[in-house]
Amino acid sequence: DTGVSQNPRHKITKRGQNVTFRCDPISEHNRLYWYRQTLGQGPEFLTYFQNEAQLEKSRLLSDRFSAERPKGSFSTLEIQRTEQGDSAMYLCASSSNRNEQFFGPGTRLTVL
Amino acid sequence: AQKITQTQPGMFVQEKEAVTLDCTYDTSDPSYGLFWYKQPSSGEMIFLIYQGSYDQQNATEGRYSLNFQKARKSANLVISASQLGDSAMYFCAMSPIGTGGGNKLTFGTGTQLKVEL
Numbered sequence: 001d002t003g004v005s006q007n008p009r010h011k012i013t014k015r016g017q018n019v020t021f022r023c024d025p026i027s028e029h030n031r032l033y034w035y036r037q038t039l040g041q042g043p044e045f046l047t048y049f050q051n052e053a054q055l056e057k058s059r060l061l062s063d064r065f066s067a068e069r070p071k072g073s074f075s076t077l078e079i080q081r082t083e084q085g086d087s088a089m090y091l092c093a094s095s096s097n098r099n100e101q102f103f104g105p106g107t108r109l110t111v112l
Numbered sequence: 113a114q115k116i117t118q119t120q121p122g123m124f125v126q127e128k129e130a131v132t133l134d135c136t137y138d139t140s141d142p143s144y145g146l147f148w149y150k151q152p153s154s155g156e157m158i159f160l161i162y163q164g165s166y167d168q169q170n171a172t173e174g175r176y177s178l179n180f181q182k183a184r185k186s187a188n189l190v191i192s193a194s195q196l197g198d199s200a201m202y203f204c205a206m207s208p209i210g211t212g213g214g215n216k217l218t219f220g221t222g223t224q225l226k227v228e229l
Contacts, residue, residue, distance in 0.1 A: 031214060042116075042203050042219030043157070056214055089155060099145045099164070099207065099215060103157035 002026075004104035006092050012110045013082055020078045021107045025094030032075050033101060034067055036060065037089040049075060082111045114139040116204050116220035123225050125194045132179070133189040133223045135204030143209045146187040147217065148178065151201040160202075163187060164209065194227045201225075 005024045013019050025032050030051050035043035046065070048056045051072035061067075064082075069075040079086055089108050093101040115138040125131035137146065148160040163171045163178045171178045179188040187206075191198055201222045207215040 033214070033216065035217070040221070042205070042221055043217070045216040045218070048214035048216055050214060056216065091157060093157075093217075095215070099209060100147070100159050100162050101215075101217060102159055103149075105154070105156045108155070 004092055004094050004102055006090075006104040006107050008107060009105060010108050010110075012112065014112050015084060016081055018078065018080045019082060019109065020076055021090055021092075021109075023075045023077070023092030023094075023104060025074070025092070026096075026102060029094035029096050029102075030072065031095045031097075031101075032069055033093045033095075034075070034077050035091040035093065037091055037106070038087075043091055046077075079109075082109075084111045087111045114141065114144070114206050114208070114218040116206055116218055118204055118220035118223050120223045121221075123223055124228060125191075125225065126228055127196060128193055130190060130192045131194055131225065133191070133202050133204075133225065135187045135189065135220060137185050137187060137204075137206050139206065139208070141208040145207050145209050145215070146178065146180065147205040147207070148176070148187075148189045149203045149205060149219075150198075151203060151222070153200070157203070161189070191225075196227050196229070199225060199227045 032049040034046040037043040049069040064080045089106045091106045093103045095101045146163045150158045177190045205217040205219045
């Protein structure tokens with residue numbers, strides 16, 4: 001494993017459905033981040049884990065969003081009752097105690 | 113709060129020429145890091161280069177160099193000897209350092225670079 005992986009790469013869902021995305025970080029990285037990127041914009045921070053602890057959440061992360069990182073390994077991001085405004089690329093990144101964050105390929109969500 | 117400004121929505125450069133992508137920032141954090149990422153059309157964010165606010169020398173990574181001017185709050189990316197494969201969106205980003213937090217990144221809006229023959 002040489003990089004961050006994310007699944008699925010693409011997800012199309014109907015408004016009101018729940019979706020879950022998975023991120024597998026680089027194995028020795030203890031920090032994991034979720035970002036959201038909409039068309040024509042830079043990524044925006046959603047939430048951050050150090051090991052299994054969720055230490056920071058953006059105000060962008062409404063009550064419909066929940067993230068977990070059980071055992072400090074992979075992470076999941078769930079969106080309940082999806083809305084069309086949730087359509088975006090969801091990016092996961094990981095880092096060690098160094099400052100650089102390494103990103104996965106992203107999950108592109110389309111809500112119809 | 114941190115803010116990144118990239119004022120060039122699009123740039124063109126001829127192959128083998130050098131190009132500078134502009135980035136200015138604003139922060140109240142005493143210690144911070146500055147980053148550049150490349151995002152090809154495939155969507156993946158590729159880390160290019162990092163500069164710490166207290167680093168004495170400008171960072172270089174192969175054909176990439178970061179022109180860091182702290183007093184002007186600028187962190188421009190210089191790409192030398194441009195290649196067709198450099199065509200992509202480029203994002204400048206920053207994070208606080210040493211605050212005990214997670215060093216979350218704040219991104220600019222990006223510059224779309226097109227390398228021409």
